[in-house]
Amino acid sequence: MKKIGLKEIAEHVGVSAALVSYVLNGQAVEKQVNKETAERIELAAAQLNYRPNNIARSLKTKKSHTIGLVVADINYRFSTGITRAIEEEAKKHNYTVIYGSSNERTDKFAELINVFLNRRVDGLIIVPVENCENQILLLQRYEIPFVLVDRNFPGIKTNYIALDNFKASYTATNYLIDKGHKNICFVNYETTLYHLHERNRGFKVALKENGIKYKPGCLLEIPNDNRDEIYSNVKIAMDKMFKSKTPFDALFFATDTLASNGLKYLNELNIKVPDVLSVMSFDQSDAFELFYCSITHSRQPLEEMGKQAVNTLVELMDNMKVSKQVSLEADLIIGQSCKEV
Amino acid sequence: MKKIGLKEIAEHVGVSAALVSYVLNGQAVEKQVNKETAERIELAAAQLNYRPNNIARSLKTKKSHTIGLVVADINYRFSTGITRAIEEEAKKHNYTVIYGSSNERTDKFAELINVFLNRRVDGLIIVPVENCENQILLLQRYEIPFVLVDRNFPGIKTNYIALDNFKASYTATNYLIDKGHKNICFVNYETTLYHLHERNRGFKVALKENGIKYKPGCLLEIPNDNRDEIYSNVKIAMDKMFKSKTPFDALFFATDTLASNGLKYLNELNIKVPDVLSVMSFDQSDAFELFYCSITHSRQPLEEMGKQAVNTLVELMDNMKVSKQVSLEADLIIGQSCKEV
DNA sequence: CTGAAAGCGCTAACAG
């Protein structure tokens, strides 16, 4: 099976490669190609099973029509959701996405970006990890089009599509307070990531505005150095909470992963939700599906995020002058995990 | 920021582009490049921030060092698992993977493969969907290196890495029978996919060998045309089961998605596992995590599958003569969802 | 040890 290129089909039809290129790129009318020759070219291409060589085309046009997507961890539900949304939207714009997971590690993150740039992606959509500010600055220096998703750095001016984490957390906390909870324990990672700090802040401000004093023990910070130790770290933290003087009556988890680990432990301890403890989560984990009660949570609009990320990037790739910082609203999905007290 | 190519660094150092190419590709010794010039080249490349253009390289070498991965549905735990494994192994071989999800649809499947081929992937790793036999045959005709994963077609001789589905199902069924179950209901999709039929067969043979007669009602086939209707379809099927004369005491789900939908319904009906009904599953869903009892299931060796798929493909890409049909063994993971009767 | 030169397959002026 010999391979068919523009040249082969040109010979076959008895025209030049240029004509074939025009026709096969839909510029037949624009370039005023004879209707009949155009048809013969189309036909020959179909018959000979012509397959355009996008690599050659990319080399020439300096556009790979590929966007690189760096997510934090393929195992997050967030990642699969956003990936799906991005892929779908990218396809509409005729972009292929190549994708990689940093596993929340700075070194892997840098490596991925490097691979993508060598492959000459036209742009990047990035869920940044901790301590990757330098990488981001580098991208700016090289004038690589990129947009951050989900997370951003307040100290660096970039395009990003994120959630209004402060507000989402604030709203969710208020919901708990409205239910009568006065002793809410917020469970977050120990992290430097801004979006997670914003969730802390939303929590604290809501308490304050309701005249509830913030007790030190009511913010649990779970170490996150090792993905395999989350469960045991959550256990340790929750044990501490149970032993504290404060009689906590609600748990608010800052991520779905934390929530699912926390709920697992509650199951183990046979502590009933919401009878003994109300539970609130950020985002939904697949694991909630089979929990005995539906979990009230703050839902991120993944599809919207993905869509806007792609659209922003596409604009950027045409014209480096776009500047877009988007904070989307979360939806509070009411389940049965918070009781009235 | 002007871009740096081989030529630029060649000029900078005062040598030819060829030399630079040799050095930067690690052929410095092989091509007997002067040690000192080599160093100057390396240095210049670093200083000027040289970034190889893989597109140009690919055009020349006719190797994209990319493999295309087609999974069935990004939302399956199987998909993320296998993707991760494949990525990891591919990186060891210096391949990038570009990836797409067919969403179990034949048209999307064909389209994905087409995109990948136009991008000149060096090979494909494919989880085929129903009725895609023609696509597969086409790949063979074009002599595109590919390996099937998870699923294969008995009528087409291809390379594949799959599970010994018959045996896994047979073993799991025997486990239930050993526990004293005589009225087991097997829940599978209504499908033409061979690997799922093998699971049916394993179930039936196990029954037969144990002298349990196969009653028609004990195989539930769930329509799978619409991913959004699975839950209601599972409900309908299970209702039928509850109404049948046979007093079923065990449910064996052929996939984790079916199992998690089934368990959800059991929750809704407040039917206790394993007290009222024992439950067995194929593979584990994230949703099992928060179910009140751990689910006994047949576990596929995803990492191994991914690894072997990549390795087989790599061999294939060097030498079209490889022929490998692998059936891996599942592990039966014992939980608390099956009681002794 | 090093350089010149010929493309890979396609696009896009430009010239007829």
Added chain:
DNA sequence: CTGTTAGCGCTTTCAG
């Protein structure tokens, strides 16, 4: 309306 031409950035003979 159509063909010629000059590369895109890199690899790789083949000569020196």
